Amino acid sequence: MPLSDISIAGLHTAYAEGLSAETMVDAVFDRIEAVGDPGIFISVASRKDTLAAVEQLGAFDPVNKPLWGVPFAVKDNIDVAGYPTTAACPEFAYMPKKDATVVARLKAAGGIFIGKTNLDQFATGLVGVRSPYPVPKNVVDPELVPGGSSSGSAVATAHNIVTFALGTDTAGSGRVPAAMNDIVGLKPSLGAISTTGVVPACRTLDCVSIFARDPDDAWSAFEICAAYDESDPYSRRRNATVRRVDATGRRIAIPDADSIRFFGDKTQKAAFDAAVSSLVDRGFAIEAIDFSPLYAVADMLYEGAWVAERLAAVSGFMAEHPDALHPVTARIIGGARGLTAEDAFKGFYRLEALKRQAETLLEGIDLLVVPTVPTLYAVADLERDPIGPNSNLGTYTNFVNLLDMCGLAIPAGRRSDGLPFSITLLGRGGEDRLLMDIAGIVNGKAPGKPQAGNIDIVVVGAHLSGMPLNHELISLDARLVKTTRTLPEYRLFALPGTAPAKPGMLRVGPEDGRSIEVEIWSLSAASFASFVSAIGSPLGIGRIRLDDGSHRQGFLVEQIAVAGALDVSDHGGWRGYMTSLASEPA
Numbered sequence: 001m002p003l004s005d006i007s008i009a010g011l012h013t014a015y016a017e018g019l020s021a022e023t024m025v026d027a028v029f030d031r032i033e034a035v036g037d038p039g040i041f042i043s044v045a046s047r048k049d050t051l052a053a054v055e056q057l058g059a060f061d062p063v064n065k066p067l068w069g070v071p072f073a074v075k076d077n078i079d080v081a082g083y084p085t086t087a088a089c090p091e092f093a094y095m096p097k098k099d100a101t102v103v104a105r106l107k108a109a110g111g112i113f114i115g116k117t118n119l120d121q122f123a124t125g126l127v128g129v130r131s132p133y134p135v136p137k138n139v140v141d142p143e144l145v146p147g148g149s150s151s152g153s154a155v156a157t158a159h160n161i162v163t164f165a166l167g168t169d170t171a172g173s174g175r176v177p178a179a180m181n182d183i184v185g186l187k188p189s190l191g192a193i194s195t196t197g198v199v200p201a202c203r204t205l206d207c208v209s210i211f212a213r214d215p216d217d218a219w220s221a222f223e224i225c226a227a228y229d230e231s232d233p234y235s236r237r238r239n240a241t242v243r244r245v246d247a248t249g250r251r252i253a254i255p256d257a258d259s260i261r262f263f264g265d266k267t268q269k270a271a272f273d274a275a276v277s278s279l280v281d282r283g284f285a286i287e288a289i290d291f292s293p294l295y296a297v298a299d300m301l302y303e304g305a306w307v308a309e310r311l312a313a314v315s316g317f318m319a320e321h322p323d324a325l326h327p328v329t330a331r332i333i334g335g336a337r338g339l340t341a342e343d344a345f346k347g348f349y350r351l352e353a354l355k356r357q358a359e360t361l362l363e364g365i366d367l368l369v370v371p372t373v374p375t376l377y378a379v380a381d382l383e384r385d386p387i388g389p390n391s392n393l394g395t396y397t398n399f400v401n402l403l404d405m406c407g408l409a410i411p412a413g414r415r416s417d418g419l420p421f422s423i424t425l426l427g428r429g430g431e432d433r434l435l436m437d438i439a440g441i442v443n444g445k446a447p448g449k450p451q452a453g454n455i456d457i458v459v460v461g462a463h464l465s466g467m468p469l470n471h472e473l474i475s476l477d478a479r480l481v482k483t484t485r486t487l488p489e490y491r492l493f494a495l496p497g498t499a500p501a502k503p504g505m506l507r508v509g510p511e512d513g514r515s516i517e518v519e520i521w522s523l524s525a526a527s528f529a530s531f532v533s534a535i536g537s538p539l540g541i542g543r544i545r546l547d548d549g550s551h552r553q554g555f556l557v558e559q560i561a562v563a564g565a566l567d568v569s570d571h572g573g574w575r576g577y578m579t580s581l582a583s584e585p586a
Contacts, residue, residue, distance in 0.1 A: 012069075542556040
């Protein structure tokens with residue numbers, strides 16, 4: 001039985017109404033089978049062991065166990081007792097005797113472990129393809145890279161297999177995959193979450209990150225994970241989980257016109273410009289600043305001291321197993337062998353000088369907003385150039401850990417070509433709560449709280465992101481929830497004589513139907529009533545069955561209106577059909 005809502009709040013509501021945790025477990029494993037992507041998990045818990053973990057929870061108790069019955073996944077450079085830790089290198093694998101501190105805290109809170117996820121080997125990469133295992137497929141477009149290094153965790157979350165997943169983040173590994181798969185990625189302040197039981201990449205910079213589909217779920221998991229750990233010499237007593245702070249009137253800095261980087265991607269630039277306009281509409285003061293000092297910090301991450309730190313983490317293993325590493329991983333880490341202690345100290349001095357420049361630059365600024373990634377890359381791009389695209393993806397992420405900042409990547413709608421767009425909110429170390437509250441305002445919520453009484457609507461055609469009528473939703477302060485697909489029970493037709501061009505979606509049943517790409521938008525009750533009242537025949541509102549088993553209200557067409565209309569179902573959706581028209585020769 002598929003579950004329509006596996007958010008923490010959704011599951012707990014269902015449990016309170018009688019859903020059994022066993023049913024949840026069955027739904028998770030059925031979902032893994034239905035997704036059918038062998039690249040997501042390196043190892044998966046058995047149904048038997050997962051059900052045994054559920055039985056140990058006892059009666060439903062969300063007060064003492066705030067994650068009671070909530071499924072989660074773990075990146076395979078984080079220890080889970082009884083499951084090998086590989087760091088995506090089979091020869092490196094070992095069997096941990098106990099859980100990493102962060103995993104133990106999640107289990108103690110009632111979380112249900114599902115599996116260990118794939119990654120760029122030894123967490124070295126932002127692309128998600130540097131693994132000896134099958135590469136996880138990007139959820140939005142399988143031709144795109146999934147993002148790394150926490151590729152499997154992001155894909156598992158985006159596929160609705162788990163409520164949230166743990167990743168790690170040293171150079172952006174907890175943010176880039178979130179952007180590439182249209183989900184949330186929380187990179188906490190340094191030391192806020194213990195790294196005891198985590199295979200180090202750069203131990204001084206490593207963070208455990210959290211992927212979720214909603215900031216509220218990411219924050220709920222973070223509040224449980226974040227705690228001082230005496231066993232971790234890099235753990236800090238940070239006030240990162242303070243109660244809500246005032247997020248209004250904050251000054252936000254963005255890269256200025258001379259320093260912003262999109263590597264020629266005009267579509268990405270347009271999406272960021274729209275996101276900035278939305279921030280202005282929400283009342284934020286925007287200031288454009290020169291990001292050059294931050295880029296200079298970013299460049300240091302793969303120079304000198306910090307490459308040597310990666311080598312220090314695995315040098316013994318590399319010496320004993322010189323052929324075990326992925327070729328690109330070996331090339332990057334092995335490049336540190338010629339460095340000296342003198343190089344390291346020069347790097348430390350250089351970083352401190354740049355930190356001082358950054359402090360001056362950011363004086364009076366409350367937070368930064370940047371595109372999570374400057375452009376999007378396909379798997380084929382990495383086959384041609386395994387280094388360049390990876391470096392570019394770190395443009396707005398590489399400097400963050402070196403400057404002890406926290407970050408929150410959040411979906412920010414779709415580009416005009418339908419691909420996902422994400423922004424990252426960046427704050428000073430310890431200001432994780434502020435980022436969550438800003439995200440709430442950006443998403444049209446009261447800070448940190450879901451919007452009560454909102455109504456979701458499924459849109460199919462001209463109201464999709466980037467389409468001619470999308471402005472009607474935007475003008476009503478509607479919020480894009482996600483892009484998804486229907487069950488394969490519908491046909492899509494191009495309705496004749498409509499301007500702008502519109503489709504009609506008709507339910508025909510599983511024998512003749514197709515799965516159609518749609519978007520879910522959320523509106524207030526008043527806005528929903530206003531929007532629906534403007535719909536004219538032959539379109540109407542009906543219940544649409546989605547591929548995750550849920551139902552939503554959305555656009556359907558009267559059967560009489562499709563007589564003689566062009567059937568465009570095989571394009572997979574209205575955007576696919578419109579793209580095909582644009583590519584036809586004039």
